[in-house]
Amino acid sequence: MNIYFQKSFQRGFGTFPLKGDDLRNAIDAAVDAGYRAFDTAQMYGNEAETGAALAACGVARQNLCITTKVHPDNYTPEKFLPSVEASLKALQIDRVDVLLLHWPPVGGDVGPSLRLLQSAKEKGLADAIGVSNYTAKMMREARAILDVLPVTNQIEFHPLLNQQKLLAAATETGIPLSSYASVARGEVFKHSLFAEIGKGYDKSAAQVVLRWILQKGVPLNTMSTKSENIRANFEIMDFTLSSIDMDRIDTLTSTGYRIVKTGLLPWVPEWD
Ligand SMILES: NC(=O)c1ccc[n+]([C@@H]2O[C@H](COP(=O)([O-])OP(=O)(O)OC[C@H]3O[C@@H](n4cnc5c(N)ncnc54)[C@H](OP(=O)(O)O)[C@@H]3O)[C@@H](O)[C@H]2O)c1
Known part of the structure; x- marks a missing residue:
């Protein structure tokens, strides 16, 4: 089974842009709340602190799902594997559960970095591999190039953005999506519909948003610095939105x- 669809890993905790005490406290609160999947990246500059917090959190390594992502600057044959080895050392683990390419390469030729990603799995540095911020076309290319099925394309996914083309590509390629910016960094709360729907289920606006994402078949990454939000974002398995409310x-x-948005970072592609 795809690792992100295991029940305990469908709700991942994101670590960007946390560092220091904020990161440690957030990870402790997340572990207490029940999160077992954690998302970091070379680009976040917090792999070592994330690794230290997880090593001390009291949950056995085999019960955690740790995802990290390779920085596009490391998409060269010289840098790729050493950068992954450095990530593992920082994270205090000998293999990562999921290794993602953080962004498509500048110029959009996905083949070379995908082959490097696969070599990391072949060397035993990662149990599973995947991509992030890929377009539908790139998902099809990844499917064709790789011998193993990527476990995800992690993308911006929330109810204020139509990602139907990527959902269709996920069905076509067998590469499931997973979310980031799941509450659109707070923008969703400007829309009263979520709180209004939530009243019928005794759930908050955030819980309705996250449940909608899960019911789209998209595992979640959420991030919060507040233990009450961290807990609330996890407590979304005990209700089901009706098809009317989903619509x-x-x-x-x-x-x-x-x-x-395209242009925000050098690697951001032209979106579908
Ligand atoms: N692959 C990529 O390129 C990529 C890009 C961006 C992010 N990510 C990953 O995805 C994770 C999550 O994405 P994100 O942090 O960008 O966006 P997000 O989860 O949409 O937004 C996080 C913000 O939402 C607030 N929030 C969270 N839950 C809330 C709740 N229940 N009620 C009210 N406010 C709430 C938090 O504030 P409080 O702290 O006040 O609760 C925080 O400021 C990141 O940590 C990172 O691991 C990946």
Whole structure:
């Protein structure tokens, strides 16, 4: 089974942009709340602190799912594997559960970095591999190039953005999506619909948003610095949104609110 669809790993805790005490406290609160999947990246500069917090958290390594992501600057034959080895050392583990390419390469030729990613798995540095911020076309290319199926394409996914093309590509390629910016960094709370729907289920606006994402078949990454939000974001398995409420939320995807716009970083592709 795809690792992100295991029940305990469907709700991942993201670590960007946390560092120091904020990171340690957030990871402790997340572990207490029940999170077992954690997401970091070379780019976040917090792998060592994340590794230290997880090593001390009291949960056995085999019960955790740790994801990290390779920085696009390391997509060269000289740098790729050494950078992954450095990530593992920082994380205090000998293999990572999921290794992602953080962004498509500048120029969009995905083949070379995908082959390097696969070599990391072949060397036993990663149990599973995947991508992030890929377009539908790149997902099809990844499917064709790789011998193993990527376990995810981690993308911006929330109810204020229509990602239907990527959902269709996920079905077509067998590469499932997973979310980041799941509450659109707070933008969702400007829309009263979520709180209104939540009243019917005794759930908060955030819980409704996250449940909508899960019911789209998309495992989650969420991040919060507040233990009450961390806990609330995890407590979303005890209700199911009706198809009527799912449809009402779907109408908001026409808002077209996107946080990571083309041009924001050199690697951001032309989105679908
Ligand atoms: N692959 C990529 O390129 C990529 C890009 C961005 C992020 N990510 C990953 O995805 C993770 C999450 O994404 P994100 O942090 O960008 O966006 P996000 O989860 O949409 O937004 C986080 C913000 O939402 C607030 N929030 C969270 N839960 C809340 C709740 N229940 N009620 C009210 N406010 C709430 C938090 O504030 P409080 O602290 O006040 O609760 C925090 O400021 C990151 O940590 C990172 O691991 C990946």
